[in-house]
Amino acid sequence: MTRLPTLEEIRRAPKVLLHDHLDGGLRSGTIVDLARDCGHTLPTYDPAELAVWFRDAADSGSLERYLETFSHTVGVMQTREALVRVAAECAEDLADDGVMYAEVRYAPEQHTSQGLSLDEVVEAVLEGFRLGSAGPDGKPRIRVGTLLTAMRHQARSMEIAELAVRYRDLGVVGFDIAGAEAGYPPTRHLDAFEYLQRENAHFTIHAGEGFGLPSIWQAIQWCGADRLGHGVRIIDDITVSDDGEAKLGRLAAYVRDKRIPLEMCPTSNLQTGAAPSIAEHPIGLLRRLYFRVTVNTDNRLMSGTSVSQEFATLVDAFGYDWDDLQWFTVNAMKSAFIPFDERLALINGVIKPGYAQMKWQA
Numbered sequence: 488m489t490r491l492p493t494l495e496e497i498r499r500a501p502k503v504l505l506h507d508h509l510d511g512g513l514r515s516g517t518i519v520d521l522a523r524d525c526g527h528t529l530p531t532y533d534p535a536e537l538a539v540w541f542r543d544a545a546d547s548g549s550l551e552r553y554l555e556t557f558s559h560t561v562g563v564m565q566t567r568e569a570l571v572r573v574a575a576e577c578a579e580d581l582a583d584d585g586v587m588y589a590e591v592r593y594a595p596e597q598h599t600s601q602g603l604s605l606d607e608v609v610e611a612v613l614e615g616f617r618l619g620s621a622g623p624d625g626k627p628r629i630r631v632g633t634l635l636t637a638m639r640h641q642a643r644s645m646e647i648a649e650l651a652v653r654y655r656d657l658g659v660v661g662f663d664i665a666g667a668e669a670g671y672p673p674t675r676h677l678d679a680f681e682y683l684q685r686e687n688a689h690f691t692i693h694a695g696e697g698f699g700l701p702s703i704w705q706a707i708q709w710c711g712a713d714r715l716g717h718g719v720r721i722i723d724d725i726t727v728s729d730d731g732e733a734k735l736g737r738l739a740a741y742v743r744d745k746r747i748p749l750e751m752c753p754t755s756n757l758q759t760g761a762a763p764s765i766a767e768h769p770i771g772l773l774r775r776l777y778f779r780v781t782v783n784t785d786n787r788l789m790s791g792t793s794v795s796q797e798f799a800t801l802v803d804a805f806g807y808d809w810d811d812l813q814w815f816t817v818n819a820m821k822s823a824f825i826p827f828d829e830r831l832a833l834i835n836g837v838i839k840p841g842y843a844q845m846k847w848q849a
């Protein structure tokens with residue numbers, strides 16, 4: 488039997504990340520610095536202790552309680568300087584993990600409490616990504632696209648959708664809605680999604696994480712989502728018999744037939760209670776059934792994770808090899824919101840040669 492990929496090897500392989508929250512990925516030391524600057528009160532000012540605090544607090548078993556931890560990250564991301572720094576460090580950290588293409592999301596409306604306009608927020612984050620993406624020779628080490636998120640319990644989605652369209656040629660590649668899912672169905676923001684469709688713009692919707700099939704159904708069939716954030720509960724529409732044969736309901740079949748990408752985030756799902764364990768995580772079944780599965784971090788700080796770490800965890804639980812990891816990576820690149828020719832160039836020019844080399848070395 489061939490040896491399975493190790494964490495160190497996985498770090499060196501080219502990776503693609505589609506679901507990562509800017510305000511869920513700060514370095515704990517940066518939060519401490521920024522909190523001191525702006526007078527935000529933290530549970531502890533020791534960076535190592537703070538990192539542990541986030542993980543423990545996020546390990547709550549409910550999406551609503553998990554989301555409470557964001558008050559300490561959003562709270563320190565209220566000035567242009569803070570946003571530039573956080574975005575630059577995000578790009579650096581992802582590049583250091585071997586991520587070559589990332590779509591990073593955040594909700595501009597949450598960063599205006601000290602007077603920044605929505606446009607100023609977007610421009611600060613774009614500037615941070617530009618700075619953080621550059622290597623020592625000035626050439627980009629990573630390409631970062633931005634997704635603008637609207638909070639589903641608020642009523643600003645149309646404004647944020649317009650913002651995403653306004654900045655579409657300047658680094659914003661799509662739109663999303665996030666926040667507590669139960670009680671806030673996707674159709675609450677139907678006007679924003681219809682507007683984006685008329686504008687030929689791309690969007691994903693957090694659905695099937697803290698709520699089940701009706702949320703996924705609305706996201707796809709009412710709102711026209713290009714991708715699903717999480718989408719784990721799609722397994723509620725799949726029955727597996729004792730001999731392992733799977734029967735797909737109409738919605739699950741539609742998602743698979745249409746190749747709708749699932750932005751799966753295994754560790755995050757354990758923390759919010761969306762999945763009981765990695766071994767029992769729906770990603771195992773969905774991968775086996777050839778859904779268009781992608782592997783993501785969601786919130787690197789709250790989960791103490793990285794793309795490489797998520798891959799390594801799956802290798803451990805399911806015995807995935809380099810072919811599986813390449814398959815997840817190609818799936819993600821195919822599902823990115825950048826133009827087709829650019830995706831193809833990255834698949835053929837970076838991903839396939841990168842994994843060929845990893846396999847050859849193994």
Ligand SMILES: O=c1[nH]cnc2c1ncn2[C@@H]1O[C@H](CO)[C@@H](O)[C@H]1O
Nearest residue numbers: 508554557592593594636665666693
């Ligand atoms: O997994 C998730 N499900 C739903 N909402 C989330 C998740 N992770 C983060 N956020 C929410 O998205 C906002 C913008 O980035 C965050 O502030 C958080 O409230």
Ligand SMILES: [Zn+2]
Nearest residue numbers: 508693716785
């Ligand atoms: Zn998320």
